[in-house]
Structures are given as structure tokens and as C-alpha cells.
Amino acid sequence: MDAVILAGGRSSRLYPLTLNRPKVLMPLLDRTLIDHLLEKVREAGIRQVTVVADRASQEALRTVVMRYVGRLRCTVVVQPEPLGIADAMLWARPNVDSEHFVLILADNLFTAPLDSLWEDFDPHQAAGRLWVTQVDDPSRFGIVETDAEQNILRLVEKPKTTPSNLAICGIYLLPQRIFELAEEHRPAEGEFEITPLLQLLHEERRLDYRLLPGDWEDAGTLLGFLRAQWLLLKRLPEENQQHVHQSARIENSTLMGPVWIGPHCEVVESRVGPNVALIGNVALRGVRVSNCTFMNGVRLIGAPPGAEIERSILGVGARLTLHPGRYEDLMLADYSELTAMPIAGG
Numbered sequence: 283m284d285a286v287i288l289a290g291g292r293s294s295r296l297y298p299l300t301l302n303r304p305k306v307l308m309p310l311l312d313r314t315l316i317d318h319l320l321e322k323v324r325e326a327g328i329r330q331v332t333v334v335a336d337r338a339s340q341e342a343l344r345t346v347v348m349r350y351v352g353r354l355r356c357t358v359v360v361q362p363e364p365l366g367i368a369d370a371m372l373w374a375r376p377n378v379d380s381e382h383f384v385l386i387l388a389d390n391l392f393t394a395p396l397d398s399l400w401e402d403f404d405p406h407q408a409a410g411r412l413w414v415t416q417v418d419d420p421s422r423f424g425i426v427e428t429d430a431e432q433n434i435l436r437l438v439e440k441p442k443t444t445p446s447n448l449a450i451c452g453i454y455l456l457p458q459r460i461f462e463l464a465e466e467h468r469p470a471e472g473e474f475e476i477t478p479l480l481q482l483l484h485e486e487r488r489l490d491y492r493l494l495p496g497d498w499e500d501a502g503t504l505l506g507f508l509r510a511q512w513l514l515l516k517r518l519p520e521e522n523q524q525h526v527h528q529s530a531r532i533e534n535s536t537l538m539g540p541v542w543i544g545p546h547c548e549v550v551e552s553r554v555g556p557n558v559a560l561i562g563n564v565a566l567r568g569v570r571v572s573n574c575t576f577m578n579g580v581r582l583i584g585a586p587p588g589a590e591i592e593r594s595i596l597g598v599g600a601r602l603t604l605h606p607g608r609y610e611d612l613m614l615a616d617y618s619e620l621t622a623m624p625i626a627g628g
Contacts, residue, residue: 283327283328283334283380283383283384283400284328284330284331284377284378284379284380284383284384284385285330285331285332285383285385285386286327286331286332286333286371286374286377286378286383286385286386286489287316287319287320287323287324287331287332287333287334287386287388288334288367288370288371288385288386288387288388289302289304289306289316289333289334289335289339289343289388290304290334290335290336290339290361290364290370290415290479290558291305291336291364293305293389293502295502295503295504296308296502296503296507296595296598296613297613298614298615298618299595299597299613299614299615300611301538301615301616302597302598302615302616303342304336304338304339304342304343305388305389305501305502306339306388306432307321307332307339307342307343307346308501308507308577309559309561309575309577310391310501310507310510310511310514310559311438311511311515311525311528311542311559311561312542312544314346314559315388315389315391316333316343316346316388317349318391318514319386319388319390319391319487320346320347320350320354320356322392322395322396323354323384323386323396324350324353324354324398325395325396325397325419325532326384326395326396327397328353328354328378328384328396328431328597329337329355330354330355330356330379330595331347331354331356331357331358332357332358332359332374332377332378333347333356333357333359334358334359334360334361334370334371334373334374335358335359335360336360336361336364336590337360337362340358340360341359343539344358344590348386350404350530357377359373359374359377359580360373364473365472365473365474366472366473366474366475366476367387367474367475367476368464368468368474368475368476368479368563369412369464369468369473369474370617371385371460371461371464371476372461372464372465372468373433375461378458378461378601380560381405381457382400382405382410382455382456382457382458383453383455383456383458384396384399384400384453384455384456385453385454385456386452386454387452387453388582389433389452389490389500389502389506390451390452390453390498390500390501390529391498391499391501391514392451392453392494392497393496393497393498393513393517394494394495394496394498394499396453398495399411399453399455399492400415400455403455403490404616405457407488407490408487408488408489408490408604409457409459409483409484409486409487409488410454410455410456410460410487410489410490411454411455411484411489411490411491411492411493412426412450412453412454412455412480412489412490412491413450413451413453413454413490413491413493413494414426414449414450414451414492414493414494415449415493415494415498416448416449416493417446417447417449418447420441420444420446420447420449421440421441421442421444422440422449423440423449423450424437424438424439424440424441424447424449424450424476424477424480424563425437425438425441425446425447425448425450426444426446426449426450426491427444427446427448428446428448428607433616434484434488434489434490434491436481436484437477437480437481438473438477438485438560439477439478439491448491448524450477450480451494451498452500453494454480455462456483457466457483458534459487459528460479460480460483460485463479463482463483464479466467467482468478475555476514478584497513499513504593504595504611504613505593507575507595508557508575508593508595510559511557511559512540512573513558514540514541515540515541515542515556515559516540518540518542520538520563522537522539523539523540523541524537524539524540524541524543524555525542525543526541526543527543527544527545527546527547528587529545529546530543530544530545530546530547530548530549531547531548531549532549533548533549533550533551534550534551534611535549535550535551535552535553535554535566536552536554537549537554537555538553538554538555538556538557538572539550539555539556539592540555540557541554541555541557541558541559541560542558542559542560542561543557543560543561544559544560544561544562544563544564545562546562546563547560547562547563547564547565548564548565548566549566549568550565550566550568551567551568552567552568552569552571553569553570553571554566554571554572555571556572556573557572557573557574557575558571558572558573558574558575558576559574560574560576560580561576561577561578562578562579563578563579564576564578564579564580564581564582565580565581565582565583566583567582567583567591568583568584568585568586568588568589569582569583569584569588569590569591569604569612570584570588570589570590570591571590571591571592572590572591572592573592573593574591574592574593574594574595574596574621575594575596576595576596576598576600577594577595577596577598577599577600578598578599579598579599579600579614580596580597580598580599580600580601580602581600581601581602582596582602582603583603583604584600584603584604585603585604585605585606586606587606588606589605589606589607589608589609590607590608590609591604591608591609591610591612592608592609592610593610593611594609594610594611594613594614595612595613595614596612596613596614597613597615597616597617597618598612598616598617599616599617600614600616600617600618600619601613601614601618601619601620602614602619602620602621602622603620603621603622604621604622605621605623605624606624607623607624608624609622609624
């Protein structure tokens, strides 16, 4: 079986962090998001993978996939213009040889083994399979609507109203026929999304679905990314879910797991956790940090008597000085410098 990972797009929802990297190269603990997906593919026994990139990210992604030489046969192809998921999928077609293939949108982080997607799949009974999960806001997703017997009635892209809360997770088992349908129904202009193609495939020959086992997160937003980090942190094997690299220095500070403290980090007179990842060479002094990711080289200082920051991501080399108070939902670009004061009443 082959796999296709759609990894294009800078993601405006993670701007300005994606000014200097595609979203799939955002760090989740000791690996990037695309690394986590490639490992899932490898663990499932798949050996041939096509990664679809945009023009800006192609060289960076080629560098990543070179690390998998000998373990995976990885090819990076370019989607010239951002014209939607179905268009991106078509650029992978020349590299897909298997009768069925796995299509993965690279925003996804999931804990289930990938091969559980097809473990009981019967190609004589269904054309393909979707992983779905229950969500609170169906209008943000492609949705599966079902009948009383839980068979698929129809698939709808981001409906304003729907009786269903079963969201398509962006992980699909699809037949070669999906490429033919995409060629036949490519629009003359505009984005080409995949949900209408899935509906056509279902009408032609039934699709089935399974609830995605384990945890799943769309990591393409600030909160989604931090929730994805939480999925990884809570699986840490270390005592108290505290991973502290041997080269890190912790002084007069408290760690509240789960936390990830990478190499050459310094934490002084601070409280760190829960759900915090200091990727590497991060220095903290006089701050309380929770639900955050700080990339390599971040410097964060809290002015006495201290400051609290949560639900934030700081880019590589960012310098941040916080006056006393509480700060939330910050995203700082790489190498930015900021001195912040809380708004009145903050």
C-alpha cells in the first residue's frame, strides 16, 4: 500500500509562526509534525510515500524526508498553486501504484496505529473508508450524515446546519478511482475540495467509515497545536510525566507535568507546566508558564514579582520581557523582541 501526505500551505491560522516554515515543520517535542506522520506511516508497514508540498516548502520537506532513506521511499512533489485538497492529491497520482492508498492531511496528529484504518476493510463491500470523530462544531469540517442503520447518507463540506457531528478526520483509505473522478470533475477555476469527490465515489460505490480510535487533533490552529502537544506529553513514560534533558538546568523552580524540557534549557525561579514544551536552549526567569511551546533559543523574563503566560507559542530566538500580570494566546515570530504589559484589568 502507498501513502500520500498533503503537506502544502503556510497556514494563516498559525501566522506569524509560519512566516519562516510550513505548518508541518512546527516542532512537537523532539520532532516536527511531518516526522510524526512519517513515523505513523512507517510503523504501519507502508514503504512508499508521496509528500505534496507547495513551492515555498519543497526544499525544507526534501531535507526532512532524506532522514528516512532506507526506511521509506519518499518522493516530494509540488502543488504549484494552492487550489485545494483534491488538486493537491492529483499531483501525487503518478507516484501511487497500489490499488488502494492512504491519504493524510498533514494538519492531523493521531495516536491510533495507522493500519487499524484498514484492518477489517473489505474492498468487495466498500470502495474506501473514512476515519471520523465526534466534534462540537461540525461547521468547521467535512461531515458524514448517516441513516438509522448508521450507513452513510451523504458527505457535506462545512455545513451551516447538520443533524450529524461526525467529522471527517482527514485520514482516508481510497481507491485509484478517486483520481479518475478528480480528473473528470476538476472545476474550471477556484479551489477543488475533496468532500464533493467523496460524495461522488459514495454514490457510485459505497464508502464506509469507522470512528477513529484513540486521540486526534487538528494541529493547524494555536489551540489545536497546543492540544496536539498535550496528546504527546501525556504519553511520556518518565515519572510524573516530566522529561528533562540531562543538559538542562533547573534552579529554584517547580515543574508540573506533563512537561518537556529540551537540551541546554535554563529554568530559574519559575513554575513550568502543565503542558509545556521547551524545545531547546530556552531560558526562563521569574515566570509561570502553562500550556505553551517555546522553540529553540527563546528568552523569557518576568519582571518582579513575576508574570504568568499561557496558551502561547514563541518562535525560534524570540525575546520576551513581561511586566507583572497574566498573558494569554500569544504567537511571536522567529527572532522577534517584545516587552509586554497587561491591558488594564488583565
